[in-house]
Amino acid sequence: MNSEERILTPVRVWRGGPGETGHYDTFLTPYEEGMSVLDALRWIRLHADSSLAIRYSCINANACKTCMVLVDGKVEYACTSRLKPSGVSLEPLRKRRVIRDLVTDTILDEEKLERTVDRNDT
Amino acid sequence: MDQWGARWARENGHIKQVTAPGHSRARCCYVDFLNTGPSVAGTLRRQLSRWNNIQRLSNVTVTDIVTHDGVAVGAVAINIVNSEIVTFDAGAVILAAGGLTKLFRRNSASANMAGEAYALALWAGADLVDMEFVQFLPIAHLAPRLVGMDPIMWDPFRYKLGGRLLNGRFEEFMHSYGGTDNGNYSTVRDQASYAVLKEVEAGRGSPHGGVYLDFRHVPEEQLRSAFGPVIDRLVANGIDLTQTPVEVGPTAHYHMGGVRVSVKMETRLEGLYAAGEAVGGANGANRLSGNAITEALVFGETAGRNAADHAMKVCRRWESRYAQQFVETAQAACSLRNPGGLPPIALQSELQDVMWECAGPFRTGDALEKALARIQQMKRELFSLSLSGQQHFDLDLQDWFELKAMLTTAEAVVAAALERRESRGAHRRLDFPETDSALSRNQTVEMKNERLLLEWTPVVS
Numbered sequence: 295m296n297s298e299e300r301i302l303t304p305v306r307v308w309r310g311g312p313g314e315t316g317h318y319d320t321f322l323t324p325y326e327e328g329m330s331v332l333d334a335l336r337w338i339r340l341h342a343d344s345s346l347a348i349r350y351s352c353i354n355a356n357a358c359k360t361c362m363v364l365v366d367g368k369v370e371y372a373c374t375s376r377l378k379p380s381g382v383s384l385e386p387l388r389k390r391r392v393i394r395d396l397v398t399d400t401i402l403d404e405e406k407l408e409r410t411v412d413r414n415d416t
Numbered sequence: 417m418d419q420w421g422a423r424w425a426r427e428n429g430h431i432k433q434v435t436a437p438g439h440s441r442a443r444c445c446y447v448d449f450l451n452t453g454p455s456v457a458g459t460l461r462r463q464l465s466r467w468n469n470i471q472r473l474s475n476v477t478v479t480d481i482v483t484h485d486g487v488a489v490g491a492v493a494i495n496i497v498n499s500e501i502v503t504f505d506a507g508a509v510i511l512a513a514g515g516l517t518k519l520f521r522r523n524s525a526s527a528n529m530a531g532e533a534y535a536l537a538l539w540a541g542a543d544l545v546d547m548e549f550v551q552f553l554p555i556a557h558l559a560p561r562l563v564g565m566d567p568i569m570w571d572p573f574r575y576k577l578g579g580r581l582l583n584g585r586f587e588e589f590m591h592s593y594g595g596t597d598n599g600n601y602s603t604v605r606d607q608a609s610y611a612v613l614k615e616v617e618a619g620r621g622s623p624h625g626g627v628y629l630d631f632r633h634v635p636e637e638q639l640r641s642a643f644g645p646v647i648d649r650l651v652a653n654g655i656d657l658t659q660t661p662v663e664v665g666p667t668a669h670y671h672m673g674g675v676r677v678s679v680k681m682e683t684r685l686e687g688l689y690a691a692g693e694a695v696g697g698a699n700g701a702n703r704l705s706g707n708a709i710t711e712a713l714v715f716g717e718t719a720g721r722n723a724a725d726h727a728m729k730v731c732r733r734w735e736s737r738y739a740q741q742f743v744e745t746a747q748a749a750c751s752l753r754n755p756g757g758l759p760p761i762a763l764q765s766e767l768q769d770v771m772w773e774c775a776g777p778f779r780t781g782d783a784l785e786k787a788l789a790r791i792q793q794m795k796r797e798l799f800s801l802s803l804s805g806q807q808h809f810d811l812d813l814q815d816w817f818e819l820k821a822m823l824t825t826a827e828a829v830v831a832a833a834l835e836r837r838e839s840r841g842a843h844r845r846l847d848f849p850e851t852d853s854a855l856s857r858n859q860t861v862e863m864k865n866e867r868l869l870l871e872w873t874p875v876v877s
Contacts, residue, residue, distance in 0.1 A: 311808060328561025328654065344759035344812050345804030352526045356564040357454050374564035393497055394808040405474040407495045407502065 301325040304381035305334050307346065312392050318383075319343070325379045330354065331365055332372040335384075335396070347395035348372070362387055363396045372396075417713065422459045423447050434575050436705035437605060444706035449646045450569050456709055476502070478532075479817050480742035481509055481540040481688065488540060488688035489734055492742040494750075496814055499807050501746045505734030507727025508687050510719050511537055511675060515693040516550070516825050518764075520668035521772035524556050524568045530764075530818045531825030533694035537675040538824060542683035543862040545696040545873075546673035547825075548832035548843045551703055552777040554608035555581070556667030559624040562653050569646070570629055570664055571705070576642040581612075582628040582661065583620040589627070606702055606842045609666040609777045616665070626665025631657040666777050670708055672699045672842065673832070676860060681719035687726060691719035697858065701841020748799075749816050757802030760815035763794055767822055775830050780847045784834045791827050798823075828861045831868055835859060 302322040310316025321342050323334045335348045351358035354373050361372040364385040372384075390398035418424060424431045425448045436444040447455040464470055475496045482490045482503070490505040516531030517523035534544055555574070557567040573579060583589045593611035612627050622628050631639065636658050640647050647657070655662060674696030681689045692712040699707060774787035798820060803812040836859065838852035839845050857872045 326561065328563070330561075330563045339811065340761050340765055344761050344815070345806055345810075347806065347809040347811060349809075351528055354563050355566045357566070358526065371564075376563065394806060397809045401474040405472045407473055407476055407497075407500075 301379050303334070303377060303379050305331075305338065305377075306381065306383040307335075307338075307396065308385040309346070309395050310392065311394050314392075319346075323377075325377065329377050330373050331363070331370070331375040331377050331382060331384065332361055334377050334382075335372060347393070347397045349397045349400075360400070362400070364388065417456065417459055420459045420463055422455050423451075436575060437571075438702075438704050439706075444575075446572070449643050450566060450572055452709060453566075456713070477814055477817060478536065479746055480739075481511075481536050482739045482742060483540050483685065483688075484733065484735075484738045486541065487686045489732070489738060492739050492746060494746060494813065494817070496809055496811075499750055499810055499813060501743055501750070503736065503739045503743065505732060506687075507730050507732055508689060508723035510681075510723050511683075511688070511690040511694045512692045512716065512719070513694055515671040515674075516822075516829070517668040517671070519768065519771045519822055519826050519829070520550075520776065521768040522556070522666070523668040524553060524566070525669070528818075529693075530822045531671075532818065532821040533690065534674055534828065535821035535824040537683060537688070537690065537694075538828065538861065538863045538868075540685055540688060541863070542685045542688055542690075543676045543860045544674060544828055545676040545858050545860050546700075546832075547696070547828045547861050548836050548859065549672035549699075549701050549841060550668055550775075550829065551605065551670040551672060551842050552609045552666040553669040554605055554612050554666050555627075555629055555664035556669065557662060558622070558626040558665045559663040560654060562655070565646075565649060565653070567667065568669060570662070573631070573643065574629075577631060577634050577638065580630045580633070581608075581664075582630055583615045584622045584627070585620055586628065586630075586661075587620075589615050589620070605705075606777075606844065610844060612665055613777055622663040622665075624663045624665075626663045628661035629664045630661035632659065632661065634658075668772075668776070670703055672696065672701065672703050673829070677719075679718075680722045681715055682722065687730065689719045689723045691716040701843060749803075750813060751805075752799065752801060752803045752816065753805055754800050754802040757800055759803070759812050760801050760819045761812070763797065763801065764815060764819050764822060767791070767794065767819070767826060771826055771829075775826075775833055777842075777844060779833050779843070779845050781834065781837075781845075782847075784830050788827065788830045788834065791823055791830060794819075795823050795827075827868060831870055832859050832861060835870055 303325040304320050305323045306318050306320045308316050309319050321338045323337055332350055339346050350361040356371055356374050363372050365375045366383050386392050386396050387398045392398055424445050431445050433442045434444050435442040446452045476493045478491045478493045480492045481488055488509045493502050511533040513533035514529045517525040518530040553568055555570050590611055595607050616625055674694050675683055675690040677683055677690050677695055681691055770787050770790050774783035837848045838855050839849050840851050857874055860871050860873050862869050
């Protein structure tokens with residue numbers, strides 16, 4: 295595919311903090327055959343808006359299980375969800391407290407720093 | 417691990433072992449299908465969750481190890497959830513943060529393996545060894561786009577099924593480089609990487625800049641019996657191995673170098689230990705397949721045991737003033753706002769290109785010098801970068817600390833590669849293609865007055 299044929303896919307992303315109504319930003323993202331939603335999000339952070347909050351670790355192996363988001367309303371792993379060239383709408387998980395943008399509170403309570411701040415072990 | 421439920425592949429009741437590349441005997445064990453890593457990690461995690469006196473913390477990024485009088489006494493970290501700076505006082509610290517493959521444009525690993533363990537060790541006053549030896553796997557996946565699967569999955573495919581490596585013209589080529597490729601995958605990795613990149617350089621590469629891996633001659637029943645559910649996942653990715661070859665090429669996969677430790681996994685700093693890929697020197701100039709997970713388990717256990725012994729005996733002397741300078745650096749980073757400045761992720765991306773082009777599988781003095789100059793320049797640019805300033809989950813902040821560590825580690829790799837004017841194992845100099853027996857020594861790296869100091873040291877015998 296040469297550059298004149300480049301498809302720009304609209305990726306609509308919810309932005310906001312805990313308890314906020316938030317708003318949506320749409321990023322026109324270069325489409326490549328077979329790319330994942332996570333590929334698009336990482337492109338957006340690098341080329342359009344580095345303030346976008348997303349969570350991932352293993353990029354594409356689906357080994358870390360940390361990248362769950364709503365893709366057109368359905369819960370999916372961003373790393374294995376194929377980007378539709380016509381576009382997608384991305385939102386944070388509905389049943390979890392929002393931390394920011396697409397990042398929600400999915401960590402076990404016992405692993406949170408806030409729970410251990412006063413620990414004094416000898 | 418077996419008792420804890422790791423599910424090693426078995427044959428006739430015994431744990432099955434295969435002959436991996438470079439090995440002289442069948443010794444590598446694994447978990448089907450392509451599941452060794454996740455199985456080992458999952459098994460350890462399950463065990464961890466059974467003990468109340470082991471605390472896991474998530475979303476916390478360590479930015480510095482705190483020392484006092486040459487002893488590691490704790491760490492400074494940032495809680496990425498709310499940008500809060502925290503300090504930890506500890507009887508012992510173990511660095512187990514993995515390797516540095518994120519430094520390279522093409523890499524096989526998790527996002528967060530950016531070489532922080534090496535940088536943290538250097539800054540704390542420990543030393544590193546063998547930093548020039550980065551392992552590039554010859555046949556990681558390049559195309560078509562694969563999601564949900566590990567880019568180095570083709571290695572195990574080759575263990576079990578052979579397969580043929582063909583250049584862009586669908587010709588066999590490994591024999592031209594002194595390797596053998598009779599479908600049984602016996603060429604050692606660095607030799608294979610060299611062959612692939614040379615074919616690409618000569619204009620005989622595949623469309624995405626690699627070579628083809630071809631299983632079309634393997635009957636489908638054999639493919640399925642070897643890899644069952646993986647074959648279906650490949651089909652879901654639009655890849656039918658009976659019809660099309662895939663494109664593969666060298667990718668940064670592992671770091672042989674790292675933190676210098678004793679057999680007890682102690683660094684030269686009392687109270688600071690290291691384990692796993694963060695450790696340097698155990699694999700020499702090139703790592704044999706199967707050693708990485710093994711060393712993580714063995715060295716991890718050793719480090720844990722010795723660190724615990726030490727922590728029980730030591731008298732803890734934390735004072736918050738020991739951490740002050742690191743807390744101040746963290747605070748300064750948190751408030752970096754330079755309108756019009758680049759975000760840290762932009763420099764990370766540039767560094768990945770610089771390292772791939774100048775410090776990748778093939779190196780020359782000129783390219784390494786160029787890389788070193790740019791890395792040192794980027795270090796000076798750190799405080800003119802711009803962070804978006806979100807209080808919650810600011811990835812720019814995370815990226816800034818990661819970049820800071822990447823630059824220190826990259827500088828150590830490039831400086832060591834420059835000094836080693838020969839080719840040995842995974843370190844290949846096009847300007848010094850022969851192995852020089854006078855350089856059968858290790859190089860150590862330490863920081864003195866904020867500069868890197870490299871030294872040659874005899875191999876431990």
